[in-house]
Amino acid sequence: xxxxxxxxxxxxxxxxxxxxxxxxxxxxxxxxxxxxxxxxxxxxxxxxxxxxxxxxxxxxxxxxxxxxxxxxxxxxxxxxxxxxxxxxxxxxxxxxxxxxxxxxxxxxxxxxx
Amino acid sequence: xxxxxxxxxxxxxxxxxxxxxxxxxxxxxxxxxxxxxxxxxxxxxxxxxxxxxxxxxxxxxxxxxxxxxxxxxxxxxxxxxxxxxxxxxxxxxxxxxxxxxxxxxxxxxxxxxx
Numbered sequence: 001x002x003x004x005x006x007x008x009x010x011x012x013x014x015x016x017x018x019x020x021x022x023x024x025x026x027x028x029x030x031x032x033x034x035x036x037x038x039x040x041x042x043x044x045x046x047x048x049x050x051x052x053x054x055x056x057x058x059x060x061x062x063x064x065x066x067x068x069x070x071x072x073x074x075x076x077x078x079x080x081x082x083x084x085x086x087x088x089x090x091x092x093x094x095x096x097x098x099x100x101x102x103x104x105x106x107x108x109x110x111x112x113x
Numbered sequence: 114x115x116x117x118x119x120x121x122x123x124x125x126x127x128x129x130x131x132x133x134x135x136x137x138x139x140x141x142x143x144x145x146x147x148x149x150x151x152x153x154x155x156x157x158x159x160x161x162x163x164x165x166x167x168x169x170x171x172x173x174x175x176x177x178x179x180x181x182x183x184x185x186x187x188x189x190x191x192x193x194x195x196x197x198x199x200x201x202x203x204x205x206x207x208x209x210x211x212x213x214x215x216x217x218x219x220x221x222x223x224x225x226x227x
Contacts, residue, residue: 032213043117043203043218051213089156093212098169099144101205101216103156 002027002097006090006104013111019077021107023064023090026071031092033057033066033073034101038087047075047088082111115139117206117219125225131192134222136204138185142217144168144210145187147179150201150221159202162187163210191224199226 007022025031032051036044048057053068062077073090090104118137126132138145146169147159158171162181179189185206191198201223205216 036218041220043220044205045218046215049213049215091156095212097212098161098163099146099207099210099212099214099216100158100161100169100171101146101148101156102158105155 002031002092002094002102004090004092004102004104006088006107008105008107010108010110013080013109015082015111015113016079017111019075019080019084019109021075021088021090021109023073023075023104024071025073025090025092027092027094029094029096031094033064034091034093035062035064035073035075036089036091036103038089038106040086044089080109080111082113085109085111117204117217119202119204119219119222121222122220123223123225125227126194127227128194128196130194131190132194132224133188133190134202134204134224136187136189136206136219138187138204138206139217142206142208143185144207144214145181145185146205146207146216147187147189148203148205149173150203151199156203159189161210168210194226196226198224200224 035047048059050057050066091101146161161169181187201221207214
């Protein structure tokens with residue numbers, strides 16, 4: 001089946017620290033990969049996506065590269081801000097599944113000033 | 114451009130009752146999906162509608178149902194509510210419903226079952 005595994009949180013960082021949140025996946029077929037972010041009391045917002053191997057998605061200083069050989073899509077940011085505190089979800093969808101998203105468990109990020 | 118809207122934002126029901134949640138997608142979007150979010154199970158896919166037809170369904174009991182109208186608005190219904198149905202229900206819309214399409218999520222409806 002299709003599944004996503006994310007590093008467990010919470011991840012606590014100081015402002016301007018480097019961020020990595022690991023994400024690996026298992027998929028039947030060739031998935032598209034996504035990172036969504038959820039701020040307190042809100043729905044999910046797409047942060048970035050990649051639809052084929054070696055693609056790099058980027059947005060708001062966040063980046064992730066689709067690595068087919070390691071089935072990974074790790075999220076990185078060079079310098080986090082307090083406003084980045086949120087829950088981050090890695091997700092995939094596969095062509096046979098329409099646009100059904102399979103989510104990881106989510107990683108809580110806390111950034112201290 | 115208005116985002117995805119969901120009503121109501123909060124609901125409190127008792128066991129055995131039924132509930133209907135509503136979702137209005139972004140204008141021009143024809144696909145609407147529903148997800149349940151709980152602390153224990155995380156985000157789980159309920160179903161997807163495209164052009165008034167259910168195209169995909171997750172592993173939920175038949176108490177969970179939905180429909181889509183000709184204007185792409187969607188409703189989901191949960192009958193005979195159980196305590197475990199307490200969750201945040203999220204609706205998402207996308208233009209074509211293809212797997213690489215970006216899905217835009219609403220703020221959710223927080224359902225509490227007492």
